[in-house]
Amino acid sequence: MKIRDVRASLVEIPYPRPFVPSWAPEGAHPTMAAVVVEVETDAGVTGVAGGDMGHGSGPLLLAAIRDVVRPLLVGQDVFATEHIANRLRYVAQYFFPRPWVVGVAVWDAVGKACGRPLYQLWGGAASELRAYASFGEVRDPAQRVDDALAAVAAGFRGIKLRVHSSTVDEDLRQVAAVREAVGPDVMIAVDANQAAARWRYAPDGSRLIWSYERALTTARELAALDVAWLEEPLPRHDYRAQRALTAAAPVPIAGGEHNRGIAELVRLLEDDCFDIYQPDANESEEIHALRQFGAMVAARHRRFIPHAWATGLGVAGNLQLCASLVDCEWLEYPYDPPVIVPEVFQVMLTEPLLPDPVSGAVRLPTAPGLGVALDRAAIDRLTVQRV
Ligand SMILES: [Mg+2]
Numbered sequence: 001m002k003i004r005d006v007r008a009s010l011v012e013i014p015y016p017r018p019f020v021p022s023w024a025p026e027g028a029h030p031t032m033a034a035v036v037v038e039v040e041t042d043a044g045v046t047g048v049a050g051g052d053m054g055h056g057s058g059p060l061l062l063a064a065i066r067d068v069v070r071p072l073l074v075g076q077d078v079f080a081t082e083h084i085a086n087r088l089r090y091v092a093q094y095f096f097p098r099p100w101v102v103g104v105a106v107w108d109a110v111g112k113a114c115g116r117p118l119y120q121l122w123g124g125a126a127s128e129l130r131a132y133a134s135f136g137e138v139r140d141p142a143q144r145v146d147d148a149l150a151a152v153a154a155g156f157r158g159i160k161l162r163v164h165s166s167t168v169d170e171d172l173r174q175v176a177a178v179r180e181a182v183g184p185d186v187m188i189a190v191d192a193n194q195a196a197a198r199w200r201y202a203p204d205g206s207r208l209i210w211s212y213e214r215a216l217t218t219a220r221e222l223a224a225l226d227v228a229w230l231e232e233p234l235p236r237h238d239y240r241a242q243r244a245l246t247a248a249a250p251v252p253i254a255g256g257e258h259n260r261g262i263a264e265l266v267r268l269l270e271d272d273c274f275d276i277y278q279p280d281a282n283e284s285e286e287i288h289a290l291r292q293f294g295a296m297v298a299a300r301h302r303r304f305i306p307h308a309w310a311t312g313l314g315v316a317g318n319l320q321l322c323a324s325l326v327d328c329e330w331l332e333y334p335y336d337p338p339v340i341v342p343e344v345f346q347v348m349l350t351e352p353l354l355p356d357p358v359s360g361a362v363r364l365p366t367a368p369g370l371g372v373a374l375d376r377a378a379i380d381r382l383t384v385q386r387v
Helices: 057-073 081-094 099-113 141-153 168-182 212-224 241-247 261-270 287-299 313-323 378-384
Strands: 003-019 029-041 046-051 130-132 156-160 187-192 229-231 254-255 329-332 361-363 383-386
Touching: 003 057, 003 099, 003 378, 029 057, 029 099, 029 313, 046 099, 046 313, 057 081, 057 099, 057 383, 081 099, 081 261, 081 287, 099 287, 130 313, 141 156, 141 168, 156 168, 168 187, 168 212, 212 229, 212 241, 212 313, 241 254, 241 261, 261 287, 287 313, 313 329, 378 383
Parallel strands: 130 156, 130 329, 156 187, 187 229, 229 254
Antiparallel strands: 003 029, 003 383, 029 046, 130 361
């Protein structure tokens, strides 16, 4: 079954109001941008996947798919996934854009050809996965209490808060208020986004930078609030400091969502940088290689909970990855009403992935591949560029 074409579209999903991601101090985003990739085969099967490539990087990825990925993959056997992964690594190393979403589309085609969801092809048995509500904005503690209670009422058993205030006390005030409101049984994770946000500037030229001391102080204070993990408290390549922090902190330290490729992930693991590793199927490394990395993480008695902030199509790829692992505890589920809601970020799916209103778990689709059906009219309407 040969690959006949590789196509890509840049879509922009309008938000109901401008969204101010905690990790992007430069300003509000009017849309969620994503690249949708289609891998067409000569057997009538087409694999589709979508990654959130952010604003600005989408056109770069489209150009790389048109000029580099397509010539490398057309004519290849779609089942030769290891060799396809190597070709994608070549693209990532020499041409910069993260091409991993192409690998997910290749696997979607494989799953469709085999008539099985990917997680089943890969040996997984979970029929559902607990989802945690991943908030994206920084809001004042009183608002976040209301938001957290609404998320719990919607079924979520876990929440992730963003800590980007100017002082540790302000960060802790938000977490403490939410903990008091939701009680002891709801998982609370905390994300500082310092792996990248520290390189991004507000319009006045300022930026928020955590020192090692601030990271450790925050981690110590969060332990008293029973926080499940502190995510990205330090720069992503500061292996030495991350290792020291993970050893010293009384709460689990998480990270790795945008480290590039298997070599960096293995380095993080060998250096014992985290308690929880979070590579993303669309943005970090080829999805099947991440399954292999998951086995390495388990062998080191560490945990693997992928990053999945993306459109519904991007979440669908990470859901298959999560469900294929033996012990993945949570699915990251973008959720920050009134902006990040299923009707918005899953607009490209005819049947959105929804958390159960009681258990907060997302059921695995039963259809083959990624298992999701696309709303072609919506994708056409939202497409701003295609190759
Ligand atoms: Mg994160």
